[in-house]
Amino acid sequence: MKLTNEWFSTMGETDSGVPMFISGRDDIEAFRLSQKFKERIEVTWSYTPEHNRMPSEKEAELMEEVQLLLQAKMEKDKLAILTSIYTGDGERTWVFYARTSKVFGERLNEALEPYDMLPISLYVEIDPEWEEYQEMAEIKIIDPE
Numbered sequence: 750m751k752l753t754n755e756w757f758s759t760m761g762e763t764d765s766g767v768p769m770f771i772s773g774r775d776d777i778e779a780f781r782l783s784q785k786f787k788e789r790i791e792v793t794w795s796y797t798p799e800h801n802r803m804p805s806e807k808e809a810e811l812m813e814e815v816q817l818l819l820q821a822k823m824e825k826d827k828l829a830i831l832t833s834i835y836t837g838d839g840e841r842t843w844v845f846y847a848r849t850s851k852v853f854g855e856r857l858n859e860a861l862e863p864y865d866m867l868p869i870s871l872y873v874e875i876d877p878e879w880e881e882y883q884e885m886a887e888i889k890i891i892d893p894e
Contacts, residue, residue, distance in 0.1 A: 750779045750780055750783065750827075751779075752777070752780070752824060752827065752830065753775070753776045753777075754774075755774070755775040755776050756772050756773065756774055756775060757772070757773050757775055757889050758770065758771065758772045758773075759771050759773075759888055759889065761835075761888060763837055763838045765838070767802050767837055767838040768801060768802065768837055769835055769836065769837030769838065770803075770834075770835070770836045770837060771833070771834070771835055771885065771888060772833065772834040773832065773833050773882075773885050773886055773888070773889060774830070774831065774832045774833065777830060777832060780827075780830050780846070781846075781879045781882065784877060785848055786829070786830060786846035786847060786848060786879075787846075787848075787875055787876065787877040788846070788847045788848070788849065788850045788853075788873055788874070788875060788876070789844060789845070789846055789847075789873070789874045789875075789876035789879075789881055790829065790844075790845045790846075790847050790850055790853055790871060790872070790873050791842050791843070791844050791845075791871065791872040791873075791874075792819070792842065792843045792845070792857070792869055792870075792871055793840050793841070793842045793843075793869060793870050793871075793872070794812055794815075794840065794841045794842075794843075794867065794868055794869050795839060795840055795868045795869075795870070796808050796812075796839055796840070796841065796868065797839070798838065798839045802837055802838045802839065803836065803837065804836070804841065812841050815861070815864070815867065816831075816834070816843060818860050819831070819843065819857065819860055822856050822857075822859075822860045823845060823847070823853065823856060827848075828847060828848055828849070828852055828853060828856065829845040829846060829847035829848065829853050830845060830846050830847075831843060831844070831845050832844050832845065832846055832879075832882050832885075833881070833882060833885045844881060844882070844885075846876070846879060846882065850873045854871070857871075
């Protein structure tokens, strides 16, 4: 399985109607179908919303730095695959599908060790069918660029 870094982006809304940027990964069907990535791990960064309920430029830059670090750390041996990114209304959520949340957590702590305490939380759920990913991917079909 070859992992590419192809993404699509679109706009959506939170449950309360606030605009949300959505980025979804393309070309990862082989990973979904492999049944090796059964745990969905959501890493959510809470921020103080600024214009249009988005993060400040400075915080967005730090989020991008952390995202690139986590993506590289988790994907280097395909422990986990970053599949979706949601940003809006005071939160950015990175959705990974992982082989094991235990090792993911260890790597997360290792990767973030150089940083001061970041405003992140984790949510883990067994999702072998990648239901969250499939729901997100439907947005692309409804709203093709």
